[in-house]
Amino acid sequence: MSKKSNSKVLAGLERVGGFASAQELHLVLNRDSESIGLTTVYRALQSLVDEKAVDILRKEDGEAIFRLCGATHHHHLVCKSCGKTVEIEGGVIEKWAEQSGAENGFRDIGHTAEIFGICAAC
Numbered sequence: 001m002s003k004k005s006n007s008k009v010l011a012g013l014e015r016v017g018g019f020a021s022a023q024e025l026h027l028v029l030n031r032d033s034e035s036i037g038l039t040t041v042y043r044a045l046q047s048l049v050d051e052k053a054v055d056i057l058r059k060e061d062g063e064a065i066f067r068l069c070g071a072t073h074h075h076h077l078v079c080k081s082c083g084k085t086v087e088i089e090g091g092v093i094e095k096w097a098e099q100s101g102a103e104n105g106f107r108d109i110g111h112t113a114e115i116f117g118i119c120a121a122c
Helices: 004-018 022-031 039-051 091-103
Strands: 054-058 065-066 074-081 086-088 114-117
Touching: 004 022, 004 039, 004 065, 022 039, 022 065, 039 054, 039 065, 054 074
Parallel strands: 074 114
Antiparallel strands: 054 065, 074 086
16 A cells, blocks of 8 residues: 555544544545545555554444554444544453453454443433
8 A cells, every 4th residue: 555645544534533434534635635536545544454553443333434543552432322432441351352262272362342332421
Protein backbone atom coordinates (compact mmCIF):
# COMPACT_ATOMS: atom_id res chain seq x y z
CA MET A 1 0.00 0.00 0.00
CA SER A 2 1.27 3.44 -0.86
CA LYS A 3 2.60 5.60 1.95
CA LYS A 4 0.89 8.58 0.31
CA SER A 5 -2.53 6.88 0.56
CA ASN A 6 -1.84 5.85 4.16
CA SER A 7 -0.87 9.45 4.99
CA LYS A 8 -4.07 10.80 3.43
CA VAL A 9 -6.20 8.32 5.38
CA LEU A 10 -4.37 9.07 8.65
CA ALA A 11 -4.91 12.80 8.09
CA GLY A 12 -8.59 12.15 7.41
CA LEU A 13 -8.97 10.14 10.62
CA GLU A 14 -7.26 12.95 12.50
CA ARG A 15 -9.79 15.44 11.10
CA VAL A 16 -12.70 13.16 12.02
CA GLY A 17 -11.39 12.90 15.58
CA GLY A 18 -13.14 9.62 16.42
CA PHE A 19 -14.46 6.51 14.78
CA ALA A 20 -15.53 6.64 11.11
CA SER A 21 -16.51 4.06 8.53
CA ALA A 22 -14.50 3.76 5.32
CA GLN A 23 -17.39 5.38 3.44
CA GLU A 24 -17.54 8.33 5.86
CA LEU A 25 -13.79 8.77 5.64
CA HIS A 26 -13.94 8.63 1.84
CA LEU A 27 -16.54 11.44 1.85
CA VAL A 28 -14.45 13.57 4.23
CA LEU A 29 -11.30 13.14 2.16
CA ASN A 30 -12.99 13.94 -1.15
CA ARG A 31 -14.87 16.88 0.37
CA ASP A 32 -11.49 18.24 1.45
CA SER A 33 -10.18 17.94 -2.13
CA GLU A 34 -8.16 14.78 -1.49
CA SER A 35 -8.80 12.78 -4.64
CA ILE A 36 -8.85 9.18 -3.39
CA GLY A 37 -10.99 6.19 -4.36
CA LEU A 38 -13.08 4.19 -1.92
CA THR A 39 -11.12 0.99 -2.69
CA THR A 40 -7.88 2.84 -1.88
CA VAL A 41 -9.38 4.01 1.44
CA TYR A 42 -10.29 0.41 2.33
CA ARG A 43 -6.80 -0.86 1.41
CA ALA A 44 -5.08 1.93 3.34
CA LEU A 45 -7.25 1.28 6.40
CA GLN A 46 -6.43 -2.45 6.33
CA SER A 47 -2.72 -1.66 5.99
CA LEU A 48 -2.92 0.78 8.93
CA VAL A 49 -4.82 -1.77 11.04
CA ASP A 50 -2.11 -4.36 10.28
CA GLU A 51 0.52 -1.81 11.37
CA LYS A 52 -1.50 -1.19 14.56
CA ALA A 53 -1.71 2.52 13.71
CA VAL A 54 -5.51 2.37 13.46
CA ASP A 55 -8.13 0.67 15.65
CA ILE A 56 -10.94 -1.27 14.01
CA LEU A 57 -14.25 -1.80 15.77
CA ARG A 58 -17.13 -3.90 14.52
CA LYS A 59 -20.46 -2.37 15.43
CA GLU A 60 -23.35 -4.62 16.45
CA ASP A 61 -24.66 -4.47 12.86
CA GLY A 62 -21.27 -5.74 11.60
CA GLU A 63 -20.10 -2.45 10.05
CA ALA A 64 -16.39 -1.78 10.56
CA ILE A 65 -15.40 1.64 11.89
CA PHE A 66 -11.87 2.96 12.35
CA ARG A 67 -9.93 5.55 14.36
CA LEU A 68 -6.38 6.47 15.22
CA CYS A 69 -4.98 3.94 17.66
CA GLY A 70 -3.97 4.57 21.24
CA ALA A 71 -0.42 3.80 22.28
CA THR A 72 -1.16 0.66 24.32
CA HIS A 73 -3.29 -2.47 23.90
CA HIS A 74 -6.85 -1.69 24.94
CA HIS A 75 -10.49 -2.55 24.45
CA HIS A 76 -13.57 -0.44 23.82
CA LEU A 77 -16.74 0.32 25.71
CA VAL A 78 -19.28 1.49 23.12
CA CYS A 79 -22.69 3.14 23.61
CA LYS A 80 -25.31 1.34 21.49
CA SER A 81 -27.37 4.51 21.30
CA CYS A 82 -25.01 7.41 20.46
CA GLY A 83 -21.79 5.57 19.56
CA LYS A 84 -19.67 7.17 22.29
CA THR A 85 -16.53 5.05 22.66
CA VAL A 86 -14.19 4.81 25.64
CA GLU A 87 -10.85 2.98 25.65
CA ILE A 88 -10.58 0.61 28.60
CA GLU A 89 -7.87 -1.68 29.89
CA GLY A 90 -8.73 -5.34 30.03
CA GLY A 91 -6.44 -7.06 32.52
CA VAL A 92 -9.02 -9.73 33.31
CA ILE A 93 -9.70 -10.28 29.60
CA GLU A 94 -5.97 -10.63 28.91
CA LYS A 95 -5.58 -13.31 31.60
CA TRP A 96 -8.73 -15.14 30.48
CA ALA A 97 -7.60 -15.20 26.82
CA GLU A 98 -4.13 -16.52 27.69
CA GLN A 99 -5.53 -19.13 30.09
CA SER A 100 -8.21 -20.29 27.65
CA GLY A 101 -5.64 -20.62 24.88
CA ALA A 102 -3.16 -22.52 27.04
CA GLU A 103 -5.85 -24.88 28.35
CA ASN A 104 -6.69 -25.78 24.77
CA GLY A 105 -3.11 -26.13 23.50
CA PHE A 106 -2.96 -22.79 21.66
CA ARG A 107 0.02 -20.42 21.62
CA ASP A 108 0.62 -16.90 20.31
CA ILE A 109 -2.82 -15.85 21.58
CA GLY A 110 -4.45 -12.66 20.32
CA HIS A 111 -7.92 -11.24 20.81
CA THR A 112 -10.23 -8.28 20.42
CA ALA A 113 -12.99 -7.25 22.80
CA GLU A 114 -15.68 -4.63 22.49
CA ILE A 115 -18.26 -4.15 25.21
CA PHE A 116 -21.59 -2.59 24.25
CA GLY A 117 -24.04 -0.79 26.54
CA ILE A 118 -25.91 2.48 26.97
CA CYS A 119 -23.88 5.45 28.27
CA ALA A 120 -25.03 7.69 31.14
CA ALA A 121 -25.93 10.53 28.74
CA CYS A 122 -28.36 8.31 26.83
